[in-house]
Amino acid sequence: MVAAALGGMAFYYAPAGERLGGLYQHIPLCTDVSETGCVITWRTYKAGQQIPPQGFAVSAANPLLAARNMVYRMLDWNSDYAYADTLSFGLQAKPLTNYILPVALNSPLAPSGIRFIAFNDMYQAYFERQGPFAIGLMVDYIAAADDQRENDLANLETGLQWKLSGYYQKDYNIFIWALLEQIDCKLSNCNLTSSTASGADGQPPVLFPNPSRGLVRLASSLKLTSLRVFDQGGKTVYETTDYHHPTGLDLSGLPAGMYLIETTDQSGVRHAQKLILTP
Numbered sequence: 001m002v003a004a005a006l007g008g009m010a011f012y013y014a015p016a017g018e019r020l021g022g023l024y025q026h027i028p029l030c031t032d033v034s035e036t037g038c039v040i041t042w043r044t045y046k047a048g049q050q051i052p053p054q055g056f057a058v059s060a061a062n063p064l065l066a067a068r069n070m071v072y073r074m075l076d077w078n079s080d081y082a083y084a085d086t087l088s089f090g091l092q093a094k095p096l097t098n099y100i101l102p103v104a105l106n107s108p109l110a111p112s113g114i115r116f117i118a119f120n121d122m123y124q125a126y127f128e129r130q131g132p133f134a135i136g137l138m139v140d141y142i143a144a145a146d147d148q149r150e151n152d153l154a155n156l157e158t159g160l161q162w163k164l165s166g167y168y169q170k171d172y173n174i175f176i177w178a179l180l181e182q183i184d185c186k187l188s189n190c191n192l193t194s195s196t197a198s199g200a201d202g203q204p205p206v207l208f209p210n211p212s213r214g215l216v217r218l219a220s221s222l223k224l225t226s227l228r229v230f231d232q233g234g235k236t237v238y239e240t241t242d243y244h245h246p247t248g249l250d251l252s253g254l255p256a257g258m259y260l261i262e263t264t265d266q267s268g269v270r271h272a273q274k275l276i277l278t279p
Contacts, residue, residue, distance in 0.1 A: 045166035047140035088178035096123040098177035211276035214252025222265040
């Protein structure tokens with residue numbers, strides 16, 4: 001959720017048929033690290049605009065990022081399929097709620113402490129698909145002819161950058177409200193018992209040091225019955241059913257990068273923590 005709020009959202013990809021209607025509906029289906037293949041890459045375009053080819057602009061299609069362990073897995077152009085998040089917008093145009101603009105420092109509103117303003121009745125939005133991976137949120141200016149508000153998107157509609165990325169510079173202005181509504185809805189219905197809740201007699205394990213050069217410990221009052229370590233590709237690189245803390249865990253033989261450590265306690269509750277291994 002935090003990654004979505006900070007990094008933006010767009011379409012996610014998955015093998016055909018393995019998805020529900022919305023990005024945040026899909027997350028509960030992921031019960032193991034090997035199933036979390038959702039990737040966030042939203043783009044907004046002007047209604048009627050041709051969506052440019054999806055190449056290295058999609059993080060999961062960039063081999064340089066993959067080589068640095070910065071993507072979960074590479075996008076498979078043959079079997080994957082890009083899905084739009086249909087919880088807020090669909091194929092039919094609907095009014096865009098709360099187009100967000102920061103208040104300029106020289107604005108008359110600045111002394112009041114107001115930092116953002118929101119506009120309605122200026123734009124409408126809908127998803128449009130132009131190919132298996134060419135899908136975007138199309139935005140149409142619908143303000144009345146006598147509307148005194150400036151069309152904030154108009155000055156982006158020229159040049160090479162416009163052809164390559166549409167309204168990319170204003171993505172957050174356009175969809176941040178819808179994104180936050182989805183996150184709020186998801187959190188209000190969130191069930192924490194599956195992976196982060198405490199066991200019957202203690203607190204979830206604490207991993208330290210983190211980042212680490214390979215020697216790590218798990219501090220917990222719980223009895224742990226199993227421990228697994230996954231790499232970013234979802235492969236199990238270490239597994240034991242005989243882990244007794246505070247005995248240290250030697251992962252110095254693994255390459256530097258990000259890993260997921262999953263433990264199961266005596267109550268059957270699973271706990272997952274991210275570990276960064278440094279050179």
